[in-house]
Amino acid sequence: MRVALLAHEQFPERAKTAQGILRYGDDEVIAVLDRANAGSRVAEYLPDVQDAPIVAGMDDLESDAVDALVIGIAPIGGGFDDSWRDDVRTALEYGCDVIAGLHTFLSADEEFVRLADENGCELRDVRKPPEDLTVAEGVADRVDAEVICTVGTDCSVGKMTTTMELARAARDAGYDAAVVPTGQTGIMIEGWGTPVDRVISDFAAGAVEEMILEAGDEHDYLFVEGQGSIFHPAYSGVTCAILHGSMPDRLVICHDPTREVIHGYDSFELPPIEYYVEQYESLADPVSEAEVVAGALNTAGLEGDAARAAIDDYADELGAPATDVVRFDPETVLEAVC
Amino acid sequence: MRVALLAHEQFPERAKTAQGILRYGDDEVIAVLDRANAGSRVAEYLPDVQDAPIVAGMDDLESDAVDALVIGIAPIGGGFDDSWRDDVRTALEYGCDVIAGLHTFLSADEEFVRLADENGCELRDVRKPPEDLTVAEGVADRVDAEVICTVGTDCSVGKMTTTMELARAARDAGYDAAVVPTGQTGIMIEGWGTPVDRVISDFAAGAVEEMILEAGDEHDYLFVEGQGSIFHPAYSGVTCAILHGSMPDRLVICHDPTREVIHGYDSFELPPIEYYVEQYESLADPVSEAEVVAGALNTAGLEGDAARAAIDDYADELGAPATDVVRFDPETVLEAVC
Incomplete structure (x- = not known):
């Protein structure tokens, strides 16, 4: 599939979904839409992912050059920004499907529904959870697989990336490993999963458990994509539901060494x-004994030597191996988890 | 309003909602429906609440004797049990409103909707959350009120009851105190509130924060009804969202001394x-410094002397005053929180 990624004014740093698809997706990225960076290329910012031109909007692309437009940014609150409307409208007029992981569903927008109908294309809201969820039974530990959960010190510190990189590295090393996606980007990349943050809160742990049970006897290792942080003023409930619902054996803790305050919550x-x-270990313990066995540091904000030094400090603080799974070889961390 | 409380095969121990309404509600309870206890009276089980006959079903009541049927039990998962259908049908045929706090909405049931229409009565799903919720901003501590949150060692250990008793006792002592209801029973009793367990998990803390902001400048003390436990395999996410969303100043920890395993999760x-x-204190701390200042012990399962001894032990373990707020005077605990 040929896709365009909408990431206005957020690319690359704050466009997690766009970055994830560029790095891990199977689709061919035709262009990134970012009106603030139009005229440049992905490779100028992210040399190690597939390259694509950055354009100002959908009407800079030929109508037959793209199969789908993906909303590649997820603002706090997950709402639809009306400044994206022209691009979605143009995409639908081009006959493209539009894929989003927002809390606000595209399929609840009358104009988009009408345009999709008229042009024979699909609106895919990947954050729409299944209808048949229920409460957890506390049985995720019955699966054969070892369950490894990524946890973090904040949002946007690399949990999804670490999950993807470790699962890839594990498969490259000959292990039978799968990802359990819990957020919109992971679901878009993997083609399955439940958006745990969009689930009824009573059923959040149950949604994770259901995924573990679905995949856990088919694989030797499951890498569960964590969300938020247990100290996040808004999202800690989601974090806690994943921690207890997945009943992990091991945890990998993700951090950004330049982060001093919670992103968007500066106080x-x-x-x-x-x-x-x-706290992650003691909170998990009465439900499942999970140990932090490794660390993943997002050193994108640091130069080479500083990055190495930050990783060494991080490993010392953890008393466990650590690396930047994107920048350096994930082997030391992989050995600790598999 | 004259109400009947449906509590089949669960009254009194496992009929939390029915008990809460009998104890704290303003409505006149005409009867409790419990086919397993038909012929007995509420007073035989609960001497200190309003009395009412226990009958086998709605058709044991006169059609003009009741204004509303309240579903007074909340099974794990919150589903509608089809063995209740005849009673709901009869109630609607009598012209009664039907009020429920289930995850499964009465208003999604075609037969009930049709019968309600035909008989001019209302289906009230109090667990249906408002549409306009969003993520927390981490600002609940900006209100004038002191925020006291009840927390617990499990579900059904007395968090709702403790919240109601402490708010009442505070008002009796001359304080301006209000309850922040987070569950169906509390909402039915207080006439406002948001069912936090039914909210989209990303918005759970935000739903609590919104209530704190709504009530927090109108009162000197807010008593926030806690839910679940931070170590509950299914509901810990809800607990954590309330703990961080309410940014409490003080915590009151509720426990049942006869409880050894998590109810319904015996492993x-x-x-x-x-x-x-x-763990409650250390989990709260990075978001708000909250101290466990008192304990509430549900000693319903113990005789008098054993109850007193259990409370003394509990206070020793906590290093804080404790009581059974229903059985004994809540004054010592109230002094610790107000």
Whole structure:
């Protein structure tokens, strides 16, 4: 499939979904739409993913050059920004499907529904959860697979990326490993999964458990995509539901060394990394004994030597191996988890 | 309003909603429906609440004797049990409103909708959350009120009851105190509130925050009804969302001394009470410094002397005052929170 990724004014740093698809998706990215960076190329910002031109909007693309438009950004709150409307409209007029992982569903927008009908294309809201979810039974530990969950010190510190990189590295090393996607980007990349943050809160752990049971006897290792942080003022409930619903054996803790306060919640300082480790383990413990066995540091904000030094410090603080799974070889971390 | 409370085969122990309405509601309870206890009276089980006959079903009541049928039980998963259908049907044929706090909405049932239409009565699903919720901003601590949150060692250990009793006792003592209801029973009793367990998980903390902001400048003390437990295999996400969304100043920890394993999840032992205290405080801390200042013990399963002894032990373990707020005077606990 040939896709365009909408990432206005957010590419690359704050366009998690666009980055994830560029890095891990099977689709061919025709263009990134970012009116603030139009005229440049993906490779100028992200040299290690598939390259594509950055354009100002859908009408800079030929109508027969694209099969789908993907909303590649997820603002806090997950709403639809009306400044994206022209691009979605043009995409539908081109006959493209439009794929989004927003809390606000495209399929609830009358104009988009009408245009999709008229042009024979599909609106895919991947954040729409299945209808038949229920409460967890506390049985995720009955599967054969070892369950490894990524956890983090905040949102957007690399949990999805770490999950994808470790599962890939595990498969490359000959292990039978699968990803359990819990967020819109992971679901778009993997083609299955439940958007745990969009589920009724009573059923959030149950949604994770159901995925573990579905995949857990088919594979030797499951890498569960974590969300948020247990100290996030808005999202800790989702984090906690994944931690208990997945009943993990091992945890990999993700962090960005340049992050000092919770992103978007600047009055909340991040506690020390040791406090996170202690709290993730002690919170998990009565439900499943899960140990933080490794760390994943997102060093994109640091130069080479500083990145290496930050990783060494991080490993010392954790008392466990650590690396940047994108920038360096994930082998040391993989050995700790598989 | 004259109400009948449906509590088939669950009254009184497992009929939390029915008990809450009998104890704290303003409505006149005409009868409890419990086919397993038909012929007895509420007073035989609960001497300290309003009395009512227990009957086998709606058709044991006169059609003009009741204004509303309330579903007074909430099974795990929150589904509608089809063995209740005859009673709901009869109630609607009598012209009664039907009020429920289930995950499965009465208003999604075609037969009930048709019967309600035909008989000019209302289906009220109190667990249906408002449409306009969003993520928390981490600002609940900006209100003038002191925020006291009840937390617990499991479901059904007395968080709702403790919240109601402490708010009443505070008002009796001359404080301006209000309840922030987060579950169906509390909402039915108080006439407002948001069913946090039914909210999209990303918005759960936001739903609590919104209630705190709504009530927090109108009162000196807010008593927030907690849900579940931070170590519950299914509901910990809801607990965590309330803990962080309400940004409490103080916590009151509720427990049932006869409880050894998580109710309905028998393979999970309850950790020691000290572990709960430590974990509730350390989990809250990076978002709001909240201290466990008192304990509420549900001693319904113990005789008088044993109850007193259990409360003394509990207070020792907590290092804080404790009582059974229903059985004994809540004053010592109230002094610790107000």
